[in-house]
Amino acid sequence: MSLSLVTPPAAEPIALDQVRARLRISDTSQDARLTHLIRSARQRVEGDTGRACLSQTWLERRDAWDGDGRLCAFGTQFKLPKPPLISIDAITTYAADDTATNHDPADFFIDTASEPGRLALRPNGHFPQPARNIDGIEIRFTCGYGETAEDVPGPLVEAIGQLVEAMFDGGLEVGMPASVKALLSPWWRISL
Numbered sequence: 803m804s805l806s807l808v809t810p811p812a813a814e815p816i817a818l819d820q821v822r823a824r825l826r827i828s829d830t831s832q833d834a835r836l837t838h839l840i841r842s843a844r845q846r847v848e849g850d851t852g853r854a855c856l857s858q859t860w861l862e863r864r865d866a867w868d869g870d871g872r873l874c875a876f877g878t879q880f881k882l883p884k885p886p887l888i889s890i891d892a893i894t895t896y897a898a899d900d901t902a903t904n905h906d907p908a909d910f911f912i913d914t915a916s917e918p919g920r921l922a923l924r925p926n927g928h929f930p931q932p933a934r935n936i937d938g939i940e941i942r943f944t945c946g947y948g949e950t951a952e953d954v955p956g957p958l959v960e961a962i963g964q965l966v967e968a969m970f971d972g973g974l975e976v977g978m979p980a981s982v983k984a985l986l987s988p989w990w991r992i993s994l
Contacts, residue, residue: 803862803863803864803865803870804862804863804937805860805861805862805863805883805884806860806861806862806863807858807859807860808859808860808861808942809858809859810858811844811854811855811856811857811858811946812856812857812949813856813949813950813951814840814841814844814856814951814962815844815855815856815951815954815958815959815962816840816844816951816959816962816963816966817951818833818836818837818840820963821836821839821840821963821966822836824963824966824967825967825970835970836966836970839966839969839970840962840966842969843962843963843965843966843969844962846965847958847961847962847965847986848884850978850986850990851958851986851989851990852883852884852885853884853885853886853958853989854884854885854886854945854946854947855946855947855954855958855962856946856947856948856949856950856951856953856954857888857944857945857946857947857948857949858944858945858946859891859942859943859944860883860884860942860943860944860945861940861941861942862882862883862940862941862943863937863939863940864937864938864939864940864941865932865935865936865937865938865939866932866938866939867880867929867931867939873929875922877929878922878923879913879920879921879922879923880920880921880922880929881918881919881920882918882919882920882921882941882943882945883918884918884943884945885917885918885919885945886914886917886919886945886946886947887912887913887914887918887919887920887943887944887945888914888943888944888945888946889907889912889914889943889944890907890910890912890921890941890942890943891907891942891943891944892904892907892940892941892942893905893906893907893910893921893930893939893940893941893942894939894940894941894942895930895931895932895933895938895939895940896932896933896934896937896938896939896940897932897933897934898933898934900934903930905930907921909924909927910922910923910924910927911923911924919943919945921941957985957986957988958985958986958989960985961982961985961986964979964981964982964985965978965979965982968982
């Protein structure tokens with residue numbers, strides 16, 4: 803299985819001018835560094851929580867539907883990574899000769915209200931099986947809270963802002979401040 807970013811977010815959850823104001827920087831001499839820190843802080847928050855802040859498109863490649871605990875409900879539902887799920891844009895399987903077959907996402911029920919989002923079979927449906935043993939399934943999906951910073955929950959935005967401040971003072975390898983951990987605690991990714 804692999805997960806690849808296809809289309810990154812068009813913006814960041816916190817604006818450059820907001821970060822300048824937080825850090826009391828009045829000129830633009832640090833803008834390149836601050837822009838890098840904002841992106842790094844967002845990616846760290848997304849990585850630690852397993853979520854997507856702003857709308858972004860991902861491609862998951864799989865050998866099979868089962869195998870990692872995401873096929874559930876007696877094999878009728880498949881959980882997607884990176885909540886919240888906005889849409890499933892394409893489902894493709896591959897034959898042994900690498901011929902692609904595109905499957906209409908409308909043939910499935912797509913649950914964007916649950917977290918994680920799910921792809922579920924309709925009555926008498928089945929998950930299309932690939933004939934290729936490696937990366938025989940591709941699922942292209944869009945996830946995130948929305949297109950603008952206003953769509954992202956406030957605690958996540960504040961955590962990104964505080965993390966930018968900590969990284970500005972201590973570098974990219976700075977540990978996670980306790981206040982950021984507290985803000986992110988409702989969204990921590992739990993694995994068993």
